[in-house]
Amino acid sequence: MNLDFKIKNLLLICLIFLGVFNQYYSQTPHKNDFKTGADQPELYLPLLKGKTVGVVTNQTGLMKDRTHVVDFLVKNGITIKSIFAPEHGFRGDADAGEKVKNGVDIKTGIPIVSLYGNNKKPKPEQLKDIDIVVFDIQDVGVRFYTYISTLTYLMEAGAENKVEIMVLDRPNPHDGYTDGPVLKKKWTSFVGMHEVPVVYGLTIGEYGKMVNGEKWLRNGVQAKYTLIPMKNYHKNQRYHMLDKPSPNLPNDKAINLYPSLCFFEGTQVSVGRGTDLPFQIYGSPWTVGLPYQFTPKPNFGAKDPFLNGKLCYGENLSAYSEDLRTLNLEWVIKAYQHYKNPQQDFFLKNLWFDTLSGTDELRKQIIAGKSMKEIKSSWKSDLENFEKIRTKYVVYEN
Template sequence: MKNKVLCGADRIVRDGYVFNGRCGLITNHTGVLKDLASTVDILKDVCNLVALFGPEHGVRGDKQAGENVSYYTDQKSALPVYSLYGENTFEAERKISSLDTLIFDIQDVGARFYTYQYTLTDSMKICAENGVKCIVLDRPNPLGGMRAEGTILDSRFSSFVGRFPTPIRSALTIGEFAMMMNETERISCDLSVIPMDGWKRDMYFDDTDLVFIQPSPNIPTVDTAFSYIGTCIFEGTNISEGRGTTKPFEMIGAPWLDSGRVIDLMGNCDGVILRECSFTPTFSDYKDIFCHGIQLHITDRNLYSPFSVGIKLFDIINRTHKEFEIEPFLFNLTGTDEIIKPDFSAEDFIKRETEKTIQWRNFSKKWHMY
């Protein structure tokens, strides 16, 4: 039995929210109501909506990771669209400063690497500087709200894939994250969050009666979002993280990877089975090149620690493959450079980071709404 959940966007219609003055909307293809009607269409009927703002992947979610999106007019709504991702954000920032209210409605995935949350906090800073009201329409954390895990970001490695001292998996909704950052990072904008109805912290996304719309091209399923917590770190190496396949982040591999040996050294992992596989990416790393790979099959989400599995995979591959290469971007993803030290112990590292994350989660409860 699915749990009935209403997102913040649904409550606009049900509760008759009123938005003042000239309004802008940060959204993408995930900004929909329960009946899949676009938030853009709904807001056009209830407020003076004058502009749309797109995060990474664009307002319609059709751009690949890192692809720059320029200013254009949305064909369906006839509204101007400004990009908040990449180098050309000046026009977007200037437009936000001219608004009375900025609304945010995007489905996040609950991972520190995911850039939508930093699009939000950057916009909150612009709002604070210009006296613009910011309203977040809350949505579920697909990974639930109970378990946080992963390294706490070292400020030396702050970037657009990890800006604040949070764990990789925060267990916060996007609204809770906004409230926490508004206070802890002293953004101090005029922020309101329209909460969900019916969501509880022990719910994964597919425990709800909501439709999961892939938040970006390479997060097609809820299971992908889980494994993304652990395997995204391979973006900072010469291991393919499965982009260009139908199972991104659920498979990793390379032409030179000894998959069987790695799996043997991994041993049994709680909540997930590792299987030898092969794939040939159609784009991204190793495009059109046959790769030996490892696929992660989740058997129990409550037991599965994607962060622990990802760190152990990294450590084993690093110790057993001379072909393995690391790029500085790795540290932006992991939030630390400890994992490449000669005396690195994956088990000890995971234990220490788990203790830190438990402390962080207890601290973050101040901003829990559910």
């Protein structure tokens, strides 16, 4: 009798648990229900019908079935006057910093206008007769990744020339947290246009809303801005990317390590450009105490890589298991401590490290021997102030 009673109780508990689980599961959005802005044409096609359109995109402007958004728009009778190509080009095959040329898309015959090099902001004549520009690029949510700067210049040109800007939103692989030094105005550049931290915790669509709402465009102008939001997107989830966002961010691991390792670009240390593991390794000929060895050589993603042909000593982080949701400075600090080269300083003379950091304070803190904990605590106040701005423009739940 006692055993039967226990079994009945156990069954009752199981039934209650299943009921609660089913209720939760039926009400919780799942990754299978997730859609990017591009995958919801019912939201944007009616807004584009009968208009002359420009498109800012690259190889990442894909729909779920891998149809490119430009091909989809043409197929659906949308008149596209120009494709505007950001850093790395329309097909995403140009090196970082390499000149992106104007041309014609072979598949559609649509003219391609470069938005890199000397023409980062569309000129009035390039927007002539265009009613609306659609922006669809997979960003990585890091301040020095230049697609948010391209969007800023586009919005500014749109505001000045009465051209609407529409953003088809995509996931941010560094969403749900903020970290890093907040940029100081003195260090404004194409790799940091606004006073935001290195990791700012907004999708590119939310970021555009913030730029517009805070009147950060030149002369305080505001663009006519339309956001096509994602469906069932959650900031703390991570989503598969249909294509690599640029040649040297080939996979999720490189993207995850990118905010922490990109500081090396301002030093005498390679981040693996010219190897099979870009942004997953680091090293230098002058850090011989570190265990991993590699030699950068020209390849698809780096025609003339930094430290080309030189044996480098460093670390291989490609098997680093942690999903970083924080900026990790231990590698930069460790490389600085191991660096021995009487001819050249660890930091490049052009102060590119400070430009990437958005401040000269981080470099000075590393030279002074500050710990990662001490450095990160110095960011606290600025991050709290930024959070007050950021929360005004959040569209999606955590």
